[in-house]
Amino acid sequence: MSVYTSIENHQLEDFLSHYNLGHLVDYQGINAGIENTNYFVTTSTGEFVLTLFEQFSINYDELPYFLELMAYLAEHDIPSAHPLADKEGHYLRQLKAKPAALVQRLRGKEVEIPTLAQCHAVGKVLGRLHVISPHFPHHRANGRGPHWWKTTAERVLPCLKAEDAYLLQAELHFQASYQHSDLPRGVIHADLFRDNTLFEGNTLCGVIDFYYACNDVLLYDVAVTVNDWCTLPNGYLDEQRFDAIFESYCENRPLTSLEFETWTVMLRAAALRFWLSRLQDLHFPRPGEITHTKNPDVFRNILQARIDTQEEHILSLKKYRQ
CATH class of the missing domain: 3.90.1200.10 (Aminoglycoside phosphotransferase (APH), C-terminal lobe)
Incomplete structure (x- = not known):
């Protein structure tokens, strides 16, 4: 979860216009991990995580597997972030010519020394x-x-x-x-x-x-x-x-x-x-x-x-x- 691809405010606003999530309030890159580009996104209706899938990370044809899995687990009592469907019912869209998805932002933070x-x-x-x-x-x-x-x-x-x-x-x-x-x-x-x-x-x-x-x-x-x-x-x-x-x-x-x-x-x-x-x-x-x-x-x-x-x-x- 790093930032390999920068996005501008107007690009994100256009992306969000395809969802029923209100207007953009704030966003920031997630400075952790090593694979895809991730941002915290806040809109007038809630908080989400935006992922842009980098070409070196994942075969694009496999993306539906991951998103369907996250939805399946969330619907079977695993605390997974459920993907958000756009106005047409799709989990996956494009942003800056890269596949992108929004998921629910979950509560909590990571632990360093676990109890x-x-x-x-x-x-x-x-x-x-x-x-x-x-x-x-x-x-x-x-x-x-x-x-x-x-x-x-x-x-x-x-x-x-x-x-x-x-x-x-x-x-x-x-x-x-x-x-x-x-x-x-x-x-x-x-x-x-x-x-x-x-x-x-x-x-x-x-x-x-x-x-x-x-x-x-x-x-x-x-x-x-x-x-x-x-x-x-x-x-x-x-x-x-x-x-x-x-x-x-x-x-x-x-x-x-x-x-x-x-x-x-x-x-x-x-x-x-x-x-x-x-x-x-x-x-x-x-x-x-x-x-x-x-x-x-x-x-x-x-x-x-x-x-x-x-x-x-x-x-x-x-x-x-x-």
Whole structure:
């Protein structure tokens, strides 16, 4: 959620004229994230988020998937921002020759150091999402799965110091041994970091930024979430936060025996994926007016910590197995 494309007041006013949202009061760029162009927009009838979809971010043909998914989740008790239809009933329009959409602006703000109650809330909503998501009628492959890992690794490897290159190649070799064809699948958020949730106190008011959502292994989504929400500064897991997420998740969707056996592999896969994306953003940045590059070493250290403590993660799951 960065600003790559600037818009003028008159351009936004013209865009809003196609909606029944009153007149423009104010707007400002959202200085966070790294993918699309986002603005907070205030009109005489309410507050909204405007997203302009950048060409490097998303295949335009896939945009209806994301918008329909957000509407589907909002209509099934997931606190997702429902897209707004224009006067003709369409969620998607054009602004500055780019696809654009308005969604409801949800209450709350992101958290930096989550409380146990907030972790419990995230685990609960993720479990709920995974119960209903297999019934969503549309399908999208994971664009940042193993094939993307391989091609991105080839691109960034020449930029790495020897020990990081060795770690990256060794992990790719390890992950290639697993196919996960028998694991439960459905729609996953695939990026449920703390900055993609909105809280008021310990109340979860919103899950946002579904633009990595896809059909994939549900357990992978849990691992992505745990790696961000439960990681200490040294890269290791905070056991209390982990228990809060895992317990509330399993109350909604108990894991299968095979998922328990694959858990440590998934933790490593989730760390690998975000290490690679941050390496790519660091070494091959995209131009933008307001953009952020996040430190790849965070996920390099998480990956190493997951490797070092694999046996501990296996033991920590014993109490959850039936």
